[in-house]
Amino acid sequence: xxxxxxxxLAIFVLLIGIAFAVQNRQVVELNYYFGLQWIGPLSLALxxxxxxxxxxxxxASLRMVVRMQRQLVRTRKxxxxxxxxxxxLRSLPIKDVI
Numbered sequence: 001x002x003x004x005x006x007x008x009l010a011i012f013v014l015l016i017g018i019a020f021a022v023q024n025r026q027v028v029e030l031n032y033y034f035g036l037q038w039i040g041p042l043s044l045a046l047x048x049x050x051x052x053x054x055x056x057x058x059x060a061s062l063r064m065v066v067r068m069q070r071q072l073v074r075t076r077k078x079x080x081x082x083x084x085x086x087x088x089l090r091s092l093p094i095k096d097v098i
Contacts (some may be wrong), residue, residue, distance in 0.1 A: 010095045024041070025042075025043070027041060028040075
């Protein structure tokens with residue numbers, strides 16, 4: 001069910017994007033540093049800016065994801081050690097204290 005909803009949402013967003021591209025066919029001029037410039041459709045310029053933003057966001061979050069993965073590995077190792085310790089303690093014979 002979740003996959004169907006995501007597919008419908010993706011198709012909807014794609015159709016909105018196509019309609020935006022068709023409605024905004026005017027040509028824009030973008031000037032970069034060092035005298036570089038690009039002339040092309042507005043929709044392509046916005047799509048490129050969106051793609052660069054997504055890539056930048058992914059790269060920015062990558063550090064945190066790697067850190068969390070390392071912490072997860074350490075925590076799982078600690079859990080295995082604690083579980084083994086509990087198993088060892090349970091296997092010890094019980095002695096009367098009195």
